Amino acid sequence: MPENTHSRPRILSGMRPTGRLHLGHWVGALQNWIKLQEQYESYYFVADWHALTTHYADTSEIQDNIREMVTDWVAAGLDPKKAIFFVQSQLPEHAELHLLFSMITPLGWLERVPTYKEQIENLQGRDLHTYGFLGYPVLQAADILMYKAAYVPVGEDQVPHVELTREIARRFNHFYEPVFPEPQALLTPVPRLRGTDGRRMSKSYENSILLCDPPEEVNKKVLSMMTDPARKRRTDPGDPDKCPVFDHHKVFSPPEVIERVNRECRTAEIGCVECKKLMAQHLNRFLAPVQERRKTIEQDPKYVWDVLEEGTQKARSVAQETMREVRSAMNLIPAQGELSEVGKD
Numbered sequence: 102m103p104e105n106t107h108s109r110p111r112i113l114s115g116m117r118p119t120g121r122l123h124l125g126h127w128v129g130a131l132q133n134w135i136k137l138q139e140q141y142e143s144y145y146f147v148a149d150w151h152a153l154t155t156h157y158a159d160t161s162e163i164q165d166n167i168r169e170m171v172t173d174w175v176a177a178g179l180d181p182k183k184a185i186f187f188v189q190s191q192l193p194e195h196a197e198l199h200l201l202f203s204m205i206t207p208l209g210w211l212e213r214v215p216t217y218k219e220q221i222e223n224l225q226g227r228d229l230h231t232y233g234f235l236g237y238p239v240l241q242a243a244d245i246l247m248y249k250a251a252y253v254p255v256g257e258d259q260v261p262h263v264e265l266t267r268e269i270a271r272r273f274n275h276f277y278e279p280v281f282p283e284p285q286a287l288l289t290p291v292p293r294l295r296g297t298d299g300r301r302m303s304k305s306y307e308n309s310i311l312l313c314d315p316p317e318e319v320n321k322k323v324l325s326m327m328t329d330p331a332r333k334r335r336t337d338p339g340d341p342d343k344c345p346v347f348d349h350h351k352v353f354s355p356p357e358v359i360e361r362v363n364r365e366c367r368t369a370e371i372g373c374v375e376c377k378k379l380m381a382q383h384l385n386r387f388l389a390p391v392q393e394r395r396k397t398i399e400q401d402p403k404y405v406w407d408v409l410e411e412g413t414q415k416a417r418s419v420a421q422e423t424m425r426e427v428r429s430a431m432n433l434i435p436a437q438g439e440l441s442e443v444g445k446d
């Protein structure tokens with residue numbers, strides 16, 4: 102049987118092309134995607150149009166960012182033989198469906214999306230009062246419904262977007278014909294992994310450890326990491342639950358090390374420097390094979406583009422089929438069968 106058949110439920114998820122990925126991407130998405138590619142017919146896409154909703158003014162790095170990000174996807178263990186990778190902007194069908202959905206989506210639905218106001222407040226220095234930014238959940242609905250995905254793997258904060266997608270599907274099916282199944286959010290608990298300064302890990306905060314950071318860089322970053330702020334002296338007992346170093350231990354260290362740090366931090370038996378060195382050692386062990394695969398991928402400059410081209414072709418055949426159904430349901434083209442009647446009179 103071919104790798105991708107319709108006998109498995111379909112999932113779809115995307116990532117904005119932000120370049121080389123950090124451990125937060127691994128924990129928050131990649132790790133899960135790698136598991137899901139075994140069970141589901143998986144569509145993973147480069148959300149380059151979504152990147153434009155916030156980073157529209159300077160597009161000079163998009164191509165590099167796509168290449169670096171997809172290199173990390175494969176280096177981390179996503180397999181283009183098991184999942185379909187594609188680039189959103191290579192499929193104008195997404196823009197068409199977005200436009201058609203925008204006709205039926207009430208403005209109030211978009212203004213209600215919690216991430217809308219939040220991002221406008223948080224992303225200082227950028228004017229997000231644009232048509233594209235308000236409408237990006239509609240574009241997201243088009244991305245998901247185009248492939249009639251049964252599930253959408255998301256974090257808690259994205260659940261309202263999936264709910265909006267379901268509402269748009271319902272409204273479309275109600276006005277025209279039942280074309281779209283309503284997708285479900287596939288929620289997976291994600292372990293917390295704060296950046297080196299204790300804030301959410303993000304490239305813009307310069308607090309992230311990258312999947313491609315060499316061991317010396319990892320060691321340096323880990324040694325500079327914030328710890329439990331209450332543990333000022335070596336002899337003070339600490340609380341590992343308040344420490345970003347312990348977040349990393351929980352993801353990358355073996356159970357006996359996690360257990361030891363959890364115990365010895367609280368009694369001040371272990372010092373922060375030793376604890377950090379231990380964590381860096383296990384983190385580097387995890388990163389070594391990822392970086393080996395990255396080196397192999399980088400030897401062939403065409404590899405990423407070939408993978409994306411192949412996946413985009415596959416996605417295109419599904420997208421074209423969906424758009425034929427959509428246009429027909431909306432009477433934008435003659436209904437199926439009517440064309441063959443034309444000219445018979």
Ligand code: SF4
Pocket residue numbers: 328329332339340341344345346347362366371372373374376377
């Ligand atoms: S011993 Fe480890 S877990 Fe405890 S505060 Fe120091 S770095 Fe954090």
